[in-house]
Amino acid sequence: MTRWHRSSCVNPDVVFDEKRDAPRCQACDAQCDLKRLVSAQPKSPALVIPPNEPSGQLNLRWPPSIFPPSTGSTFESPPNPPTNRKSDGTGATSVVYDERLGPNEFRLACFSAADNAGAPVHFSLETYHRDNCPEYETVSHTWGGEDDDYTLCRPAFVGPHWDVLFQSRNCWEMLRFIRPRREILLVWVDAVCINQNDVKERGEQVTT
Numbered sequence: 414m415t416r417w418h419r420s421s422c423v424n425p426d427v428v429f430d431e432k433r434d435a436p437r438c439q440a441c442d443a444q445c446d447l448k449r450l451v452s453a454q455p456k457s458p459a460l461v462i463p464p465n466e467p468s469g470q471l472n473l474r475w476p477p478s479i480f481p482p483s484t485g486s487t488f489e490s491p492p493n494p495p496t497n498r499k500s501d502g503t504g505a506t507s508v509v510y511d512e513r514l515g516p517n518e519f520r521l522a523c524f525s526a527a528d529n530a531g532a533p534v535h536f537s538l539e540t541y542h543r544d545n546c547p548e549y550e551t552v553s554h555t556w557g558g559e560d561d562d563y564t565l566c567r568p569a570f571v572g573p574h575w576d577v578l579f580q581s582r583n584c585w586e587m588l589r590f591i592r593p594r595r596e597i598l599l600v601w602v603d604a605v606c607i608n609q610n611d612v613k614e615r616g617e618q619v620t621t
Contacts, residue, residue, distance in 0.1 A: 416508040417445040427575045490513045510608040517543045520606040521599045527592040535570040538595040558583030
């Protein structure tokens with residue numbers, strides 16, 4: 414995951430340059446060099462699939478949206494995400510995941526309507542509390558696809574800065590396929606809603 418803007422860029426104005434097939438910021442005049450970024454990606458998968466838990470210890474439950482609280486309370490929109498870059502738990506700096514999730518929190522990917530099937534994959538990440546969240550969808554997919562290719566080589570763009578979060582080919586195709594043609598879509602996808610570089614967050618999210 415990489416922010417490609419100039420360090421002074423705090424109010425990005427991103428457009429997608431179809432000739433170069435990459436985003437460009439009109440505010441700081443920076444161009445996203447996808448070829449350079451993808452060449453810097455690790456060749457092996459960034460995640461390790463955790464072992465199966467013993468039967469009866471999966472801590473599964475119905476999402477709160479199925480059985481809303483009797484108080485009739487509605488969910489609140491998340492506040493604007495902070496702009497500070499914070500550690501992702503590995504010592505590296507994350508610009509996509511601003512803070513580690515709390516015990517009862519989770520992220521959702523918010524997709525706006527795509528103009529056409531060839532539009533770049535772009536979404537924002539929003540954090541919600543499990544007891545106070547909107548309706549959303551979840552997807553199940555195989556990270557490596559039928560050919561077991563886990564290489565992180567396809568760019569997904571996150572937030573107003575269009576930060577780059579590389580995905581495997583199979584995951585990227587899935588993200589491209591689920592985008593709405595009208596309105597918005599809130600969806601939980603493990604590959605993007607969990608900071609896969611934060612071992613602590615990843616472990617907590619997998620077991621909840």
